[in-house]
Amino acid sequence: DTEVTQTPKHLVxxxxxxxxxxxxxxxxxxxxxxxxxxxxxxxxxxxxxSYEKLSINESVPSRFSPECPNSSLLNLHLHAxxxxxxxxxxxxxxxxxxxxxxxxxxxxxxxxx
Amino acid sequence: xxxxxxxxxxxxxxxxDSAVIKCTYSDSASNYFPWYxxxxxxxxxxxxxxxxxVGEKKDQRxxxxxxxxxxxxxLHITExxxxxxxxxxxxxSTGANSKLTxxxxxxxxxxx
Numbered sequence: 084d085t086e087v088t089q090t091p092k093h094l095v096x097x098x099x100x101x102x103x104x105x106x107x108x109x110x111x112x113x114x115x116x117x118x119x120x121x122x123x124x125x126x127x128x129x130x131x132x133s134y135e136k137l138s139i140n141e142s143v144p145s146r147f148s149p150e151c152p153n154s155s156l157l158n159l160h161l162h163a164x165x166x167x168x169x170x171x172x173x174x175x176x177x178x179x180x181x182x183x184x185x186x187x188x189x190x191x192x193x194x195x196x
Numbered sequence: 197x198x199x200x201x202x203x204x205x206x207x208x209x210x211x212x213d214s215a216v217i218k219c220t221y222s223d224s225a226s227n228y229f230p231w232y233x234x235x236x237x238x239x240x241x242x243x244x245x246x247x248x249x250v251g252e253k254k255d256q257r258x259x260x261x262x263x264x265x266x267x268x269x270x271l272h273i274t275e276x277x278x279x280x281x282x283x284x285x286x287x288x289s290t291g292a293n294s295k296l297t298x299x300x301x302x303x304x305x306x307x308x
Contacts, residue, residue, distance in 0.1 A: 125285050125298035126240065139295070173239065183228045183289035183296055187239040 087188035089174050095194045098164060104191045106157040106174030114182055115157040117149055118173040120190070126173055132157060133179060164195045198223040200288050202299030209276050211308050219286035219299050220268040226288040229262060229269045230296070235282045244271070276306045 087108045096102050106115065114133050118126035131139035132151040146168075148160040157174055174188040199222040209215045221229075230245035246253045246260045246269065253260050262269040273280055286299040 123283060123301060123303065125301055128295055131295070180292050182293055183230065183287075183291070184242065184245070185240075185296065187241070189239045 087174055087176055087186050089172075089188035089191055091191055092189065093192045093194075095196060096161065096164065097196050098166075100164075101160070101162045103161065104159040104172055104174075104193075106159075106188055107155055108176045108186070108188075109155055110176060110186065111154075111178075112176035112186070113154060113179045114177045115151060116175040116177075116185065117147075117157070117159050118175060118187075120171045120173055122171075126187075130159075161193075164193075166195050169193055169195045198226060198288055198290065198297040200286060200297050200299040202286055202302055204302060205300065206303045206305070208305040208307060211276060211278060211306050213276055215271075215273045215276050215280070215304055215306075217271045217284055217286070217302050217304070218268060219270070219288075220266075221288045221297075222267065223288070223290060224264075224267065225290045227291060228289040229260070230287050230289075231258075231260060231271050232285040232287065232298075233282045234285065234301075240285060273304075276304075278306050278308050280304060281306045 090105045117129040120126045128141050129143045130149045135151045146163050150158040171190045173190045175185040201220045227248035232240040233243045234240040244260050246262050257274050259272040283301045285301045287296040289296050
């Protein structure tokens with residue numbers, strides 16, 4: 084299995100809702116990432132997990148809360164988002180010794196109303 | 197930190213022609229340069245990459261060249277096809293444990 088799977092593919096939520104994005108990979112990658120991408124812009128790094136521990140938080144607002152329950156799963160919990168948080172949220176994974184070689188998931192297109 | 201500039205921001209070519217997309221980087225310590233292709237509504241996909249100990253790499257219709265002295269690298273696509281239409285992102289990294297710095301992306305349109 085050489086894929087990174089993300090669910091859901093699309094999500095619409097209100098500013099008072101709580102929702103979660105899920106990501107799964109079975110390639111044995113011990114580094115996992117969350118990126119945010121606006122239309123026709125490059126992906127922006129949000130969080131990096133190494134060996135299921137948060138290693139990088141790129142000053143992301145606390146309304147985004149990541150979680151890595153095991154080596155295959157990565158979640159992003161969303162609460163009290165703003166309309167400007169609407170974007171494509173991409174999960175990625177890599178081998179720890181090859182962090183520059185990212186395998187991206189298909190993303191969750193999030194709309195905040 | 198690293199800064200990656202990508203020019204032009206849009207490029208339109210006739211089917212069958214060649215396309216060249218150029219990126220410049222600022223950190224001379226960067227040693228890994230991937231190119232990602234992202235079709236509309238899809239994930240970024242790594243299409244080719246090059247390390248700093250190599251000047252050129254080719255894979256069928258695509259090639260990447262690197263000029264370390266000038267700190268720029270380019271993506272070359274020959275015999276372009278409509279399915280090459282996408283946003284292309286270049287990126288740079290200073291090592292295996294460093295994050296990627298992406299360029300702003302270029303929208304390539306291949307006219308049939």
